[in-house]
Amino acid sequence: MSNKGITPREEDYSQWYFDILERAELAENSSVRGCMVIKPYGYAIWENIQKNLDKMIKDAGVKNAYFPLFIPKSFFSKEASHVKGFAKECAIVTHYRLKENEAGDGVEVDENSKLEEELVVRPTSETIMYDTFSRWVSSWRDLPLKINQWANIVRWERRTRPFLRTTEFLWQEGHTVHSTHEESVQEVMDRLEMYVQFARDFLAMETYHGRKSESEKFAGAVNTYGVEAMMQDGKALQFGTSHDLGQNFAKAFGIQFTDTDGETKLPWQTSWGVSTRMMGALIMTHSDDNGLVLPPNIAPIKVVVVPIFNNENKEKVLSVASEIVKSLKKEVDAVELDERDFVSPGFKFNEWEKKGVPVRIEIGERDIESNNSVVVRRDTGEKESIGYEILASKVSDILSQIQENLLSKSKDNLVSKTHRVADFEEMKSVLKGDGGFVLTGWCGSEDCENSIKYYTKATTMCLIKDGEGKKGRCVYCGKESNDEWLFAKAY
Template identity: 55%
Template sequence: MSKGIPKRSEDYSLWYNELVKKADLAENSPVRGCMVIKPYGFSIWEKMQAAIDTMFKETGHTNAYFPLFIPKSYLSKEADHVEGFAKECAVVTHYRLKNSDNGTGVVVDPDAKLEEELIVRPTSETVIWNTYKNWIQSYRDLPLLINQWANVVRWEMRTRLFLRTAEFLWQEGHTAHATKQEAVDEARLILDVYTDFVENFMAVPVIKGVKTESEKFAGAVDTYCIEALMQDGKALQAGTSHFLGQNFAKAFDVKFADKEGKLDHVWGTSWGVTTRLMGALIMVHSDDNGLVLPPKLAPSPVVIVPIYKTDEQAKAIGDQAKKIIESLKAKGIIAKFDDRDTHKPGWKFAEYELKGIPVRIAIGPRDLENGTVEIARRDTLSKEVANIEGIENRIEELLEDIQANLFNKARVHRDENITKVDSFEEFKKVLDDKGGFLLAHWDGTPETEQKIKEETKATIRCIPLDAEMEEGTCIYSGKPSSQRVLFARAY
């Protein structure tokens, strides 16, 4: 135990829950299944949002905002969609409360019943495609490339902070195109954007693939996904991008006239990443001492802690710290100076370790004399003494090194935990002994997929996009298969 967090080796699940709370990332609210994202946690999410939003804009997308509520009847318009979401919808039935007769509070006013119940959006395809019907008439209106940042609600019985909550924050992109190929290209482009963000900002390596029929989005033709591996050997779906075909265009009658005036339904995509990414970020890099943040997503990648006894020392160290902050700022690096006198240096060291600050600088009276500082890096927990002269270069180098080190460490762990297995016995053994990703042959049927899931709790995470064609036999049914698919137990 350290700072009240259990060790990962003792109880990974409890370690995660406690870390999320102790590092001030999020907590459960008294509202069933809903979380409170605390200021520190939210500041990390804001960094994620900013990076992703920039990437969307660079690829031609714009933001908009659509209603929180969806008329119940909309859901039914796409058959698979309603099947997928009806079982977990929060339903608004009334629009007013009134004082209770016994004066103890408020009750629902039965006179304020809605004619048609409203669903709190679990995802916005229906309300957006209903709108697109009016926005799209001709090929000139295409492609329509829109994203929204929003909250959505899916009623979950078993929730976990960030990983599975009834309400969560996300972005949802919804695009419309003139041709099938354009829509497929868009879905793949976004998968690349997600990969770029998750690998290069979050420092989390992913495997790109396509979901099986039973795992794909309710209403999609194809669901592309990126899958990451957590330290406990379980997989986590980090983002999905759906090629919708003409399904929603047909359900909501969205047609366009091409250059020759011929009418056809448009082709669509939708795609999203959620606050779940926070869960992945935490689980991939953090250790028994607390959170470990990649520099690119740390709200403040550097903190400076002064160590002093006299006011004079405090003043001199403060001046020095300001100079360092300025020199880092010139390089675009944000450093925070923690000169609070309500907490001792040791307390602060522990606090920033717990909160995963990539680089901590300590300056004491002897450092002032020597023209040095002490630098501690969070990922390796190593320390070094560095000259103040040129410190900004050293810090910049360190931050780049930390970013790269986190990614490489995660990639090595991930690669060491991809196992090719050729029999169901081996499959079960590896799954129980080691976990991780399992590459195995599968006969392509939902029946086999379902049976393997029932017997092992492992699901097909994806059919990897870069999978080699390889003749083999299904580990479960023995039937022929032409490529391996990726299995894992997952969050």
């Protein structure tokens, strides 16, 4: 429990983020550098993300499975560009035993326990899964194969920040195998749209999505598509990707199938995922200087009822409050009664505000006499007095309004922070100023992309549908460009 204040965004955006993590009790750094502890309240949000997204994944005909945390090192040399992409951030298991050291005051690695083949702690699971898929797939009857796993992942990051970039993180990774490229490309786009829809319906976040550039695509993929969100500080955050893997991995791992025409063919594959990075995006999209703000559809507690009592009227107030909670639960899930008598109502208001609970209901003796309760919205701070008989249905309406309001604010933020620029000078000045997304022509050359990054720190985010085929001039070299790309400085 903490009642300390939160650093305002204007003063120090990064500290504001850390303050929210701490004061809303979402996560904290652990004794292992770069690895976070996700605290119960933060984990409850992740569980809600998991539960709702898992349903969408299963509705798409995908089944959950689980694969090993360890991958034989040799698997990584099978797909050349894949290993190149992950080589610099792999954790490797070389031994499996400790022994007492000679001084007898500690332990050391037992050199006699050296592994014959070293194991890589999964930075992603394509290799271990596709080795397995090569035994699961032999005929057109086995396709499409659609598998998802919820797992932890390790990428040895140097600069970390809870949820946004951590050495170990949680995610889901979907992997599918198809008999035609047309079908696998459809899967890539469907899963991308699924993430966009999930962000909208549950996280109240409006995003851009589209194809990533060659240099930004997944190691080993033919094409990568990303979902990009805009944070309040003008920096973008990619929180989901969907990859068209072509036949690259099928070739490398010997996945083959006999088609209906009797011929042996290579299948087409996809992979797609979102991680606990989504939590970072969620926190930074809606929260304000008073703390976390959560969309009702993902909040672990949607409504908190705070009874205001003293020693004399405690029993009476609590019994009315319990009745109200009971009636609320008929229309709204995730309602909590804060019965604690060792902290003041003011302390409670403050604490629930920091935790971003969408609706707070206050009930005191005077309210009881008039059959009223005070209902406070977290998103706008609006207070309203509402009678008991209509309270449940009113609160249910207010929750929907909050969800809508947060989505519309996110949409406004996305639109107002998207700038179409005419030349490089304008691009530099936008990115040096308030930041945001920059829409502009780019010739597609990696040299121009690198120069833009060097001078502005902005990278290509993706090619959105509206930008496809929009002819113009490359913002950097001035040559003709076929498409208009989305650039931004990103997390």
